[in-house]
Amino acid sequence: xxxxxxxxxxxxxxxxxxxxxxxxxxxxxxxxxxxxxxxxxxxxxxxxxxxxxxxxxxxxxxxxxxxxxxxxxxxxxxxxxxxxxxxxxxxxxxxxxxxxxxxxxxxxxxxxxxxxxxxxxxxxxxxxxxxxxxxxxxxxxxxxxxxxxxxxxxxxxxxxxxxxxxxxxxxxxxxxxxxxxxxxxxxxxxxxxxxxxxxxxxxxxxxxxxxxxxxxxxxxxxxxxxxxxxxxxxxxxxxxxxxxxxxxxxxxxxxxxxxxxxxxxxxxxxxxxxxxxxxxxxxxxxxxxxxxxxxxxxxxxxxxxxxxxxxxxxxxxxxxxxxxxxxxxxxxxxxxxxxxxxxxxxxxxxxxxxxxxxxxxxxxxxxxxxxxxxxxxxxxxxxxxxxxxxxxxxxxxxxxxxxxxxxxxxxxxxxxxxxxxxxxxxxxxxxxxxxxxxxxxxxxxxxxxxxxxxxxxxxxxxxxxxxxxxxxxxxxxxxxxxxxxxxxxxxxxxxxxxxxxxxxxxxxxxxxxxxxxxxxxxxxxxxxxxxxxxxxxxxxxx
Numbered sequence: 001x002x003x004x005x006x007x008x009x010x011x012x013x014x015x016x017x018x019x020x021x022x023x024x025x026x027x028x029x030x031x032x033x034x035x036x037x038x039x040x041x042x043x044x045x046x047x048x049x050x051x052x053x054x055x056x057x058x059x060x061x062x063x064x065x066x067x068x069x070x071x072x073x074x075x076x077x078x079x080x081x082x083x084x085x086x087x088x089x090x091x092x093x094x095x096x097x098x099x100x101x102x103x104x105x106x107x108x109x110x111x112x113x114x115x116x117x118x119x120x121x122x123x124x125x126x127x128x129x130x131x132x133x134x135x136x137x138x139x140x141x142x143x144x145x146x147x148x149x150x151x152x153x154x155x156x157x158x159x160x161x162x163x164x165x166x167x168x169x170x171x172x173x174x175x176x177x178x179x180x181x182x183x184x185x186x187x188x189x190x191x192x193x194x195x196x197x198x199x200x201x202x203x204x205x206x207x208x209x210x211x212x213x214x215x216x217x218x219x220x221x222x223x224x225x226x227x228x229x230x231x232x233x234x235x236x237x238x239x240x241x242x243x244x245x246x247x248x249x250x251x252x253x254x255x256x257x258x259x260x261x262x263x264x265x266x267x268x269x270x271x272x273x274x275x276x277x278x279x280x281x282x283x284x285x286x287x288x289x290x291x292x293x294x295x296x297x298x299x300x301x302x303x304x305x306x307x308x309x310x311x312x313x314x315x316x317x318x319x320x321x322x323x324x325x326x327x328x329x330x331x332x333x334x335x336x337x338x339x340x341x342x343x344x345x346x347x348x349x350x351x352x353x354x355x356x357x358x359x360x361x362x363x364x365x366x367x368x369x370x371x372x373x374x375x376x377x378x379x380x381x382x383x384x385x386x387x388x389x390x391x392x393x394x395x396x397x398x399x400x401x402x403x404x405x406x407x408x409x410x411x412x413x414x415x416x417x418x419x420x421x422x423x424x425x426x427x428x429x430x431x432x433x434x435x436x437x438x439x440x441x442x443x444x445x446x447x448x449x450x451x452x453x454x455x456x457x458x459x460x461x462x463x464x465x466x467x468x469x470x471x472x473x474x475x476x477x478x479x480x481x482x483x484x485x486x487x488x489x490x491x492x493x494x495x496x497x498x499x500x501x502x503x504x505x506x507x508x509x510x511x512x513x514x515x516x517x518x519x520x521x522x523x524x525x526x527x528x529x530x531x532x533x534x535x536x537x538x539x540x541x542x
Contacts (some may be wrong), residue, residue: 003103009146010102013040013139023091024501025082025353027074029063032132035071039136041094042073043123043143043151044106049087050121050149052113053078058166060159061127061137065214065253065277068246071132073140074159076124080167080175080417082355087113121149124169124178126162128217128279129241154180158217158280160420167417180224187423188228190412194430195230197406207433208234210273211425212262214251215241218280218421225422233429238265252277252284252374252421257453259296261286272432272439276421282374283421285428287439295443299370300327300335302428305442306378307345307368309431310410314366316403317391321384326360326369328352329471329496333511338446349469352498354419375419378427380411406434449492451511452522458506459534461499470498482528490517495525506533 015037021028028038042059050057058076066072075083075091083091090109097105110117123144127133137153144151154165161183168178176186213219219240226235239250239262247254250262252275261267262275267288274285285297307325314321324346325339331349339345350356354375361367365384370376380388388411391404413430415423432442458464465475473480479497487493495510506529510522519542526540 006103006106006146009142010037010040010099013037013142015097015099020096021092022502023083023088023095025355026064027060027072027083028091028095029066029070029072029502031069032071032130032136035073035132035136036139038095039073039139040143040146041097041102042075042091043140043145043149044147045087045091045094045109045143046075046123046140047121047144047147047149048090048106048109048113048115049075049077049083050123051117051119052115054119056122056124056166056169058124058126058162059140060162060279061125061133061140062159062217062279063128063130064159064279064281065247065251068130068248071130071136073136076163076166078166078170080163081358082418085355121147122169123149123151124162124166125151125153126157126159126165127155128159128246129156129220130246156217156220158221158420158422160281160415160418160423161221163417164415164420180221184225184228187413187426188225188230190409191426191430192230193409194406194413195232195433197402198433207232207429208236208272209425209429210236210238210265210267210271212239212250212255212265212273212275213237213241213280214254214262214276214278215239215244215246215248216251216276216278216280218276221280222422238262247278251275252282255286255296256284256298256373260294261288270438270440274425274428277374280421281419283424283428284374285439285442287443289440295440297439297443298332299372299374299376300331300448301442301445302374302424303327303368303370303376304335304338304343304445305431306427307339307343308445309435310366310368310378310407311343311345313403313407313410316399317388317407318400319387319391321365321387323366324348324361324364324368326350326357326367328357328371329469329498330372330509332372332448332451333492333494334446334449342446349471351469353501358418370419374421374424377416377419377424378410378414379416385411449494449511449513450515450518451509452515452518454508454510454522454526454540455500455505456508456526456529456533456540457536458504458529459536461504461506463533464497464499464506464529466496466498471496473497476532479528479532482532483525486521486524486528490521493517493521495521497525497529504536 055078063070063072357369395401491513
């Protein structure tokens with residue numbers, strides 16, 4: 001490592017005095033003007049990580065569903081998964097090191113992680129459409145070059161596309177071609193094959209879908225992909241970024257939180273609509289009924305639709321594959337009840353955060369995971385995948401072979417590295433077409449329990465300790481007992497509290513038989529948190 005060259009490069013990307021940042025589930029995220037030094041140093045870290053695992057590492061410049069003024073960065077591990085937790089720690093250390101400590105911090109990371117500084121290093125780069133992304137992306141490249149790494153800049157891509165590229169590269173093309181064309185071809189081929197199975201008369205012949213692209217990267221990439229779609233599929237793009245600001249009054253997060261349609265998309269009764277988030281790794285569907293009432297179809301209902309479809313196919317294939325659904329405590333109680341009691345599919349609850357869901361889903365032959373916010377995917381184990389591909393080729397029984405072929409196309413259509421709005425949308429559209437379901441019929445599979453999300457500001461979020469996948473509070477003493485007492489007052493009630501991962505806020509979730517009761521329960525729980533966990537400011541008002 002040429003320490004003089006590093007010093008010179010680093011001086012061009014100075015760290016603002018007194019700024020400390022934490023690498024979390026979403027990587028680093030804050031106001032764009034504070035991130036230059038972080039980007040440079042994540043370029044350095046990507047080189048170290050690449051040398052440590054002798055593979056290509058991804059660096060994505062995005063702040064997902066945050067406002068346009070923000071930006072962020074996350075690293076992608078060799079198989080397209082999120083950065084290993086032990087390296088999150090190194091990322092935080094490196095980002096916060098003072099200028100004169102930088103060299104020493106790098107040397108320490110190399111010792112702890114057994115990094116051979118003489119190995120090759122390869123980094124894939126991508127960025128979203130924020131005004132600040134191009135300059136910040138250049139800072140990452142400066143960091144990669146400062147430690148003698150090689151980089152390939154994909155420029156403007158969705159976050160899931162970069163995850164896909166990294167996985168393709170490190171599986172020597174087994175997962176697919178590490179190009180945008182390769183991504184479009186693989187997905188559209190699988191999608192077209194699935195639509196060939198649609199029997200005429202099952203639903204509409206032309207499939208219209210309105211898509212709110214959050215004024216982000218999704219619009220750009222869907223426009224590029226349009227020529228690859230079969231002619232029956234007509235997608236109409238809204239909030240394409242030509243007029244308005246990224247994520248402003250639109251996008252999956254806005255629709256989910258505010259339970260209303262995005263600005264800039266006119267909905268007719270019973271039209272299928274969906275929203276992507278800013279970097280296109282989340283999706284929610286929705287429609288308006290004939291009386292003008294808005295219906296949201298969130299990640300729980302997406303997971304349910306996919307599970308119904310996969311369960312039928314797996315039964316037809318006649319293998320004893322183990323199918324499971326992974327949720328967090330935020331999943332609506334009705335979805336859990338439907339999956340377990342009606343569909344008879346095992347459901348596992350884990351802590352909030354994609355990495356926890358992904359890790360749990362890897363334990364099954366077929367693991368479906370979605371967060372209620374619309375981030376999710378399906379994972380197939382190596383064995384299940386090999387077996388399904390073999391059956392699609394060699395199975396003598398026509399019905400079994402046909403089912404295996406459909407499964408094989410679903411495997412190719414789903415982006416198994418990470419939640420991917422484009423891929424998830426195509427899976428959903430294929431399932432609705434194959435099952436001849438309207439958006440209303442999908443919505444009617446079960447009725448969500450009314451729920452409410454609240455937040456309470458506290459002096460220190462660390463006073464809240466939880467267990468049982470965040471469904472139960474262990475500290476401060478007396479809080480869980482108080483919640484248990486409140487739950488007795490309402491029918492079908494459930495509530496939990498958990499500390500935010502990023503700020504001194506406690507998040508509260510409550511559900512009950514009516515919206516009025518869910519609201520009342522959430523308010524009473526928030527008062528209990530305020531009293532017992534050191535609330536700040538005025539007490540919560542109903």
